[in-house]
Amino acid sequence: MDTRGFHYGYVIVFCCCLIMGVIIGLVMSCAGIFYGPVSTELGVSVGDFGLYMTFVYALSFMTLSVAGKLLDQYSARWLLTASAAVVGLLYLGMSQFSAVWHFYVAGAVIGIALSFLLYLSYPVLINRWFNSRVGLFIGVCSAASGIGGVLFNPFGGYLIQAHGWRSTYMIFGVIILLLVVPLLGLLLRNHPADMGLKPFGEKADEGTAAKTGTDYAVAIRTPVFYALMVFALLMISVSTLNLFLPNYITSVGYSVEQSALVASAIMLGVTLGKVALGYVNDCSALTGVLASTGLGILGLVLLLMGQVGMAVMVIGGFLFGWAYAGVTVQTALLVRTVFGAKDYSQIFSNVSIALALGGAAMAGGWGYLADVVAFKWILTSGIVLLGLSMLIGVVALRTSRPSGMLDAPSGSSS
Numbered sequence: 001m002d003t004r005g006f007h008y009g010y011v012i013v014f015c016c017c018l019i020m021g022v023i024i025g026l027v028m029s030c031a032g033i034f035y036g037p038v039s040t041e042l043g044v045s046v047g048d049f050g051l052y053m054t055f056v057y058a059l060s061f062m063t064l065s066v067a068g069k070l071l072d073q074y075s076a077r078w079l080l081t082a083s084a085a086v087v088g089l090l091y092l093g094m095s096q097f098s099a100v101w102h103f104y105v106a107g108a109v110i111g112i113a114l115s116f117l118l119y120l121s122y123p124v125l126i127n128r129w130f131n132s133r134v135g136l137f138i139g140v141c142s143a144a145s146g147i148g149g150v151l152f153n154p155f156g157g158y159l160i161q162a163h164g165w166r167s168t169y170m171i172f173g174v175i176i177l178l179l180v181v182p183l184l185g186l187l188l189r190n191h192p193a194d195m196g197l198k199p200f201g202e203k204a205d206e207g208t209a210a211k212t213g214t215d216y217a218v219a220i221r222t223p224v225f226y227a228l229m230v231f232a233l234l235m236i237s238v239s240t241l242n243l244f245l246p247n248y249i250t251s252v253g254y255s256v257e258q259s260a261l262v263a264s265a266i267m268l269g270v271t272l273g274k275v276a277l278g279y280v281n282d283c284s285a286l287t288g289v290l291a292s293t294g295l296g297i298l299g300l301v302l303l304l305m306g307q308v309g310m311a312v313m314v315i316g317g318f319l320f321g322w323a324y325a326g327v328t329v330q331t332a333l334l335v336r337t338v339f340g341a342k343d344y345s346q347i348f349s350n351v352s353i354a355l356a357l358g359g360a361a362m363a364g365g366w367g368y369l370a371d372v373v374a375f376k377w378i379l380t381s382g383i384v385l386l387g388l389s390m391l392i393g394v395v396a397l398r399t400s401r402p403s404g405m406l407d408a409p410s411g412s413s414s
Helices: 011-027 029-044 048-049 054-074 076-094 100-117 121-129 134-163 164-187 225-243 244-250 255-282 285-304 308-338 344-370 375-399
Strands: none
Touching: 011 076, 011 121, 011 134, 029 048, 029 134, 029 164, 048 054, 048 100, 054 076, 054 100, 054 344, 076 100, 076 121, 076 164, 076 344, 100 255, 100 308, 100 344, 121 134, 121 308, 121 344, 134 164, 134 255, 134 308, 225 244, 225 308, 225 344, 225 375, 244 255, 244 308, 244 375, 255 285, 255 308, 285 308, 285 344, 308 344, 308 375, 344 375
């Protein structure tokens, strides 16, 4: 395998990191900082304003299948550039909104754009441009969203305090329109063949061969396809527990500052976990499944034992972050390992429907459940769901691989 010298695939990685770090970092990771000031000025409850995120998830859920087909049929370069431009323009518009329903409409349109940008951009493009180190680069791109959140949350908080939420929405929109959109339009390319290149990791003397794997029409008729949708649904359901962990931590006797420390530990686990899981999956898909679910289970157990001491709580938060990381990285790589690269974009877009659906349902569902049961039982439920995810992932690998191929790297064409 000849991977010496510069390959344009690295530029594709940069573009994907730009999408995840800037657009997703601003739109998803920083959404919460607007809840208080916007709802106060509009005279609505935080819950009523936050409902716009449900529209984001719901429209992503409804359009993912179509988005996967469009990425196969049309230019990913221009679809992703146009989607980024739409988000930037909507953020400019949000700076002028005067009623909560305006945000609901904007959330619906953003959800359509995010079906391309959030769920499909980097898994599809990395799959096209790389034959080796697929897991590592998917992990790096996914981790960029966490880094963006770390950088933009304090920046956005400062802007809101100094200039107000309207100016902050406008500045965020300008960043997307002047930084991300032009670079995507200039740098993104659809396939290596468009530039006379082979995918990274393919030998120079290898003949051009079609990517191998399961046909989309065949994949959607197999039980393992639906098993992977359940895997994705369970993983995203567990990850949304993160929204409620600060309240749990303070409820067991810790301060707000200590709960913030645990939240930081979770995000550190998410960021490092995404890169590490990508690397691990390049060596063994089975190990990736066991790491993302097993470490998540251990993390929730430690969070349940958190009254023992703050160190236990922080370690528990860090390990829980690995399960959170597995939502995007492990799901994407598990689908590639099971079904191969041939019709990956269409297959993964359909599996991702479960991610959007689960996010929309459980982001509020755990909160309603917490109103009627102690949160320790909710954490226990998370442990059970991760255990089921582990079982599904292992069974999916065993039933889809010939004997002896269970540890085949996700980066291999299958």
